[in-house]
Amino acid sequence: MTKKKAPSQPARKAGTRRRTTSVARPVSEVGPGFPLGKTGKIHPPLGLGLWALGRWRPEDEARTKATLGHALERGIRWFDTAEVYGAGRSERILGDVFYRAGPAAAEALIVTKLSWEHLRPVQVRPALLGSLQRLGRSKVDLYLVHSPDPRVPIAETMSALEALWKEGKIGAIGVSNFSAAQLVEARAALRETDVVVNQVLYNLFERADGDEVLPYCRQEGILIEAYTPLARGLLAGRYLSGSIPVGPARSTGLREQLPEMQARARRLHTLAEEAGVPMASLALHWLSERGIAPLFGASQPAQVDEVLAAWAARPTAAVLARADAIALGHDG
Ligand SMILES: NC(=O)c1ccc[n+]([C@@H]2O[C@H](COP(=O)([O-])OP(=O)(O)OC[C@H]3O[C@@H](n4cnc5c(N)ncnc54)[C@H](OP(=O)(O)O)[C@@H]3O)[C@@H](O)[C@H]2O)c1
Numbered sequence: 001m002t003k004k005k006a007p008s009q010p011a012r013k014a015g016t017r018r019r020t021t022s023v024a025r026p027v028s029e030v031g032p033g034f035p036l037g038k039t040g041k042i043h044p045p046l047g048l049g050l051w052a053l054g055r056w057r058p059e060d061e062a063r064t065k066a067t068l069g070h071a072l073e074r075g076i077r078w079f080d081t082a083e084v085y086g087a088g089r090s091e092r093i094l095g096d097v098f099y100r101a102g103p104a105a106a107e108a109l110i111v112t113k114l115s116w117e118h119l120r121p122v123q124v125r126p127a128l129l130g131s132l133q134r135l136g137r138s139k140v141d142l143y144l145v146h147s148p149d150p151r152v153p154i155a156e157t158m159s160a161l162e163a164l165w166k167e168g169k170i171g172a173i174g175v176s177n178f179s180a181a182q183l184v185e186a187r188a189a190l191r192e193t194d195v196v197v198n199q200v201l202y203n204l205f206e207r208a209d210g211d212e213v214l215p216y217c218r219q220e221g222i223l224i225e226a227y228t229p230l231a232r233g234l235l236a237g238r239y240l241s242g243s244i245p246v247g248p249a250r251s252t253g254l255r256e257q258l259p260e261m262q263a264r265a266r267r268l269h270t271l272a273e274e275a276g277v278p279m280a281s282l283a284l285h286w287l288s289e290r291g292i293a294p295l296f297g298a299s300q301p302a303q304v305d306e307v308l309a310a311w312a313a314r315p316t317a318a319v320l321a322r323a324d325a326i327a328l329g330h331d332g
């Protein structure tokens with residue numbers, strides 16, 4: 001088997017909606033996706049991440065499950081978790097919800113991640129098996145290296161992952177928080193398959209990681225998944241003034257530049273109002289227009305609805321160009 005580039009263009013024309021009355025495939029509101037390497041699966045263009053979802057207190061579990069179930073009902077088909085999220089609780093909650101969800105769950109893309117603490121070859125298999133057990137699956141659709149660890153050669157981890165891919169326990173291999181140079185190193189270690197995804201921090205305000213890998217990923221057909229696309233709510237119209245509450249889910253790198261970023265966010269809010277779109281649609285479509293797949297977070301069902309409404313409202317190219325300038329501080 002030879003390596004082949006995964007196309008980075010949407011499988012169907014952007015903007016067209018999937019409409020079907022089938023029970024097994026309820027109305028999807030997220031539209032066309034991207035081919036996932038050579039797996040034959042489609043990677044949806046918008047996904048829900050399960051990091052901040054639970055806050056991991058027992059009393060949050062019902063709300064977490066309701067949010068997840070609601071996302072499935074509304075047509076979200078890409079769910080991202082990791083063995084480190086809530087020390088396995090996130091994977092277990094996803095497994096519980098999907099066990100009860102029926103056919104909609106069967107067609108979803110499940111992504112989980114190998115912890116940066118488990119990158120040594122001897123650790124890789126037990127880590128994956130633990131994730132599969134919590135998820136209640138025999139195979140994960142897409143398995144990402146959560147983050148590189150300079151103490152472990154990337155090639156060693158990738159070879160261990162490729163062995164599991166050959167066994168059929170992993171549908172496709174991806175990475176997260178990798179630079180372009182680290183991507184080159186990771187891919188060089190794979191003989192029969194390839195890296196299909198790099199998940200990085202990328203939003204209108206926090207661009208450095210995404211900008212660094214975008215040219216290489218585009219050239220090589222590696223899909224970029226953008227985490228924290230809403231800057232933890234700042235780009236959805238929250239925290240336009242005042243402080244951002246402290247807590248694990250709120251630890252954004254923007255805290256130190258907050259007054260300036262809030263001023264820019266207020267200008268983005270005004271732009272969105274003038275354009276007649278939700279503010280979050282600027283953030284989401286600034287990414288999607290670049291062929292990047294946003295991975296948002298939500299801690300309650302209403303936020304899923306708000307994000308889907310923002311996704312459905314597509315700003316014009318001129319509005320997105322203005323949002324780009326405002327976010328860079330080049331405007332106003
Ligand atoms: N690979 C990595 O290293 C890495 C790192 C970080 C994240 N991720 C993944 O990316 C996912 C998304 O990251 P993120 O949670 O930082 O993304 P985000 O979409 O930027 O932020 C999500 C938060 O924004 C708030 N929010 C959502 N919808 C809103 C709305 N309509 N109006 C106002 N506020 C809204 C919620 O805050 P409240 O919950 O406070 O209401 C929500 O938890 C994670 O769940 C995880 O799966 C990966």
